[in-house]
Amino acid sequence: MPGISDEFGKYNAKGIKGGEAVARQLDRLVTYIRSPVDSPRGLAARLRYLTTSVQRQEAARAAGLTVADATTARWLAEKQKPSKANLARIEHAYRTIRRDSVAQALRKRLEADGGTRIEIHPADNSRVPQARQRSAGVRSINVRNWGPIVDAWARGDQTGLNSAWIDLIQDLGSSWGMYEYVTNVGFAA
Amino acid sequence: MTEQMITDAVHEELERAGGDLEAAADRLLKRAVPDAMALLEATRKGARYDIVYYPDMPEILVSPGPKKPDQIWEARPRWTRPTPAAEPVTALDVNGAYLAAFKTHLPLGRLQHSTGDQFDRKRAGVHLITPPDWEWGHILPNPIGDRDTPGPVWVAEPTLRLIIRVMEQGLCKAPVIHESWTSGSTEGLLEKMRVALRTARQTAILEDDTVTLEYVKTLYSKFVSTLGESNFNRAIYRQDWMHCIRAQAFANLYLRAMKAFQGGCGVIRVTGTDELHVTGDWQRVFTEGRDLTEMKVK
Numbered sequence: 021m022p023g024i025s026d027e028f029g030k031y032n033a034k035g036i037k038g039g040e041a042v043a044r045q046l047d048r049l050v051t052y053i054r055s056p057v058d059s060p061r062g063l064a065a066r067l068r069y070l071t072t073s074v075q076r077q078e079a080a081r082a083a084g085l086t087v088a089d090a091t092t093a094r095w096l097a098e099k100q101k102p103s104k105a106n107l108a109r110i111e112h113a114y115r116t117i118r119r120d121s122v123a124q125a126l127r128k129r130l131e132a133d134g135g136t137r138i139e140i141h142p143a144d145n146s147r148v149p150q151a152r153q154r155s156a157g158v159r160s161i162n163v164r165n166w167g168p169i170v171d172a173w174a175r176g177d178q179t180g181l182n183s184a185w186i187d188l189i190q191d192l193g194s195s196w197g198m199y200e201y202v203t204n205v206g207f208a209a
Numbered sequence: 210m211t212e213q214m215i216t217d218a219v220h221e222e223l224e225r226a227g228g229d230l231e232a233a234a235d236r237l238l239k240r241a242v243p244d245a246m247a248l249l250e251a252t253r254k255g256a257r258y259d260i261v262y263y264p265d266m267p268e269i270l271v272s273p274g275p276k277k278p279d280q281i282w283e284a285r286p287r288w289t290r291p292t293p294a295a296e297p298v299t300a301l302d303v304n305g306a307y308l309a310a311f312k313t314h315l316p317l318g319r320l321q322h323s324t325g326d327q328f329d330r331k332r333a334g335v336h337l338i339t340p341p342d343w344e345w346g347h348i349l350p351n352p353i354g355d356r357d358t359p360g361p362v363w364v365a366e367p368t369l370r371l372i373i374r375v376m377e378q379g380l381c382k383a384p385v386i387h388e389s390w391t392s393g394s395t396e397g398l399l400e401k402m403r404v405a406l407r408t409a410r411q412t413a414i415l416e417d418d419t420v421t422l423e424y425v426k427t428l429y430s431k432f433v434s435t436l437g438e439s440n441f442n443r444a445i446y447r448q449d450w451m452h453c454i455r456a457q458a459f460a461n462l463y464l465r466a467m468k469a470f471q472g473g474c475g476v477i478r479v480t481g482t483d484e485l486h487v488t489g490d491w492q493r494v495f496t497e498g499r500d501l502t503e504m505k506v507k
Contacts, residue, residue, distance in 0.1 A: 045263075144265075158318070204264060206446065209443070
C-alpha cells in the first residue's frame with residue numbers, strides 16, 4: 021500500500037489534507053465572536069479584544085496588524101472605517117491570538133481521560149473511474165498526544181499540521197496512505 | 210440493560226440531592242445531553258451498523274449562520290379550518306411525538322448526490338422536490354405543511370415518503386424529485402434507544418414518578434435538538450438525522466389526522482408536533498391513554 025500521494029486528484033478524487041480537516045474541526049470547538057468582521061458589531065468586538073492590554077496590542081502587531089495606534093483608536097471611535105485589506109488583517113490577528121490563548125486549555129481537554137477518539141472519513145472516490153477506485157472505510161483512532169497538532173494549529177502552521185497528521189495516521193496500519201486526504205475529521209472536546 | 214442506565218442516573222442524583230426532588234431534577238436536566246449520547250452508544254453495542262458521528266455534510270445541510278433559517282423544510286403542520294356550528298370539538302394530544310419519531314429511515318453514511326426523478330426506498334436523505342398541488346385544504350391539511358412560496362423545496366426523507374403515501378391514496382399527484390443527497394438507510398438505527406426510553410417512560414407513568422418522566426423527556430428532546438451542529442453537543446454532527454426525526458414527527462401527526470378523517474371524524478386543526486383537534490367520536494379511531502400509540506385529551 022502506498023504512502024503519501026504524489027498526484028492527489030489525478031483521477032478525480034475529492035478531498036482536503038487531513039491537517040486542514042483537523043484545523044477546521046478545532047476551529048469549530050472554539051467560540052469565536054459570531055458577528056462577521058465586516059459588521060459594525062463584529063468589528064467593534066474584535067478591536068476591543070485586540071486592544072484590551074498592551075500585551076494584546078503587541079501580539080496583534082506580531083500577528084500582522086501593523087497600523088498606528090491612532091488608526092486603531094479612530095476605528096474604535098467609528099470615525100474611520102478599516103479598508104478591506106485591514107479588515108482581513110484584523111480578522112487574521114484576532115483568530116491567531118484567540119487560538120493561541122485557548123490552545124493549552126483545549127489540549128488539556130483533548131488529552132483528558134486517555135485522549136480523544138477521532139473519526140476519519142477518507143477522500144471521496146465516487147467520481148474516480150471504477151477500475152482505479154480503492155475502497156477505504158471510515159476509521160476511528162484514539163489520539164493521546166495532541167501537542168504537535170494543537171501547537172501547529174495555534175501557530176497557523178499548515179506544514180506542521182500536515183506532518184503531525186501523517187505521524188498520527190501511521191497508527192492506522194498499512195493502509196494509512198489512503199487517509200492522507202480526507203473529506204472530514206470529527207472529534208469532540 | 211439500557212433502561213438500567215436511566216434508572217441508575219435518577220437514583221444517583223436523588224441520592225446526591227438527599228431527597229430534594231427539585232435539585233435532583235435540575236441536575237438530571239444538566240446531564241441529559243451526555244447521558245443521551247452514552248445511551249445511544251450503549252444501545253449500538255453489537256449492532257450491525259456503526260454510527261457515523263461526523264460525516265462530511267453537503268452545503269445544503271450546513272447551517273447558513275446564526276439567526277438564519279436552515280434550508281431544509283420540515284413540513285411542520287399549521288392548519289385550522291372554521292369549526293362547523295353545533296359540533297363539539299375535542300383537542301387531542303400525541304404522546305412523546307419526538308420519541309415515536311425515532312423510528313424513521315435514517316441515512317447511515319456520507320450522503321451522496323444524485324439528480325433525476327427517481328426514488329429509492331432503500332436510501333434516505335434530503336430531496337429537492339416540487340410538491341404537488343393540494344385541492345383538499347378545506348377538509349385536510351396539505352402534507353407539505355403551511356408553505357407560502359410555491360416551487361421547489363428541500364425536504365427530508367419522511368416528508369417525501371408522506372407525500373408519496375398520500376399520493377397512493379389518490380389525493381394528489383406525484384411529487385417531482387429534482388436532486389437528492391442520500392445514503393443507504395435503516396429504520397432500526399435508534400430502535401433500541403427508542404424502546405429503552407419508551408419502557409422507562411411507561412414505568413415512570415405507572416409509578417407516577419415525575420422525576421424520571423421529566424428526565425426521559427429531556428433525554429429525547431435534547432438529543433433531537435442537539436443532533437446537528439449544536440454547541441451543546443459536539444459529539445455528533447448529524448443535521449440530516451435531526452431534520453429526518455423532526456419531519457417524521459410532523460408526518461406522524463399528519464397520518465393521525467388522516468386516520469381520524471378516514472375513521473369518520475372531522476379534522477379541525479393540525480398544528481405543531483402533537484396537536485390534533487377533531488369533531489365526532491374520536492374514541493372509535495384512537496385509544497385513549499398515555500402510551501406512544503395512544504392519544505390523550507388536552
